[in-house]
Amino acid sequence: MSKNFQEAVLNIVKQIPEGKVTTYGAIAREITGSVRAARAVGHAVAKNPYPIVIPCHRVVRSNGDVGMYSLGVDKKIKLLRVEGIEIKGRKVVNIEKTLFYFNF
DNA sequence: CCCATGACTAATT
DNA sequence: AAATTAGCCATGG
Numbered sequence: 723m724s725k726n727f728q729e730a731v732l733n734i735v736k737q738i739p740e741g742k743v744t745t746y747g748a749i750a751r752e753i754t755g756s757v758r759a760a761r762a763v764g765h766a767v768a769k770n771p772y773p774i775v776i777p778c779h780r781v782v783r784s785n786g787d788v789g790m791y792s793l794g795v796d797k798k799i800k801l802l803r804v805e806g807i808e809i810k811g812r813k814v815v816n817i818e819k820t821l822f823y824f825n826f
Numbered sequence: 827c828c829c830a831t832g833a834c835t836a837a838t839t
Numbered sequence: 840a841a842a843t844t845a846g847c848c849a850t851g852g
Contacts, residue, residue, distance in 0.1 A: 727849060746834050754848090760834040762849040768833050769850095783834065790833030798833090 727753070731766040734824070738780040741806045742822035743814060745784045752824055760784075768792065774801075786817040 730753045738744055750759035767778045770792040779801045783789045788809065791798035799809050808815040 750834085750848090756847095757835070758847050759849075761832065761847060762834085764833040765831085765849060766833095770833090778833080781833075785835085788833095792833075795833090 727762065728766040728769060731763055732771065732776055735767065735776055735778050735781060737824065738777055738822050740777075741820075743780045743782050743802070743807065743817070743820050744822050744824075745782060746789070747784050748821075748824070749781065764790070780805075780822075782814055782817070786813040786815075788812050788814065 731749055734749050734752055735744075746760040746763045747757040749763045751757050753759065753763075763781075767781060768790075770778065773793055779791060779798045781789070788795060788798055788802070795812070799812070802809055802814070807820055814820055
């Protein structure tokens with residue numbers, strides 16, 4: 723396990739494969755067991771240690787909205803599209819199909 | 827230790 | 840379907 727929250731978040735984000743996405747809440751659940759730390763997860767990746775290297779652009783909101791990004795929302799959307807994810811407006815199309823599920 | 831902040835969420839309007 | 844609201848939590852000052 724990780725010694726701090728941010729590291730835990732980044733370790734999980736690194737597991738997200740190309741073409742898939744996850745949500746802030748899901749990551750929070752992986753770490754704390756509850757969706758309540760979702761906001762803290764966002765705060766953690768916001769520090770953004772290594773943009774692109776760590777695919778934090780594959781983390782979106784629970785309602786499918788792409789959410790924020792340190793390099794700009796446009797950049798985030800662009801990256802996701804390049805990876806084969808369909809986005810309409812600011813939302814991921816058919817997010818249920820695109821979600822990556824961690825195995826316990 | 828208290829307070830403000832934010833890449834969020836769920837529920838309500 | 841879009842906007843508001845209240846709740847939550849890890850940081851930093």
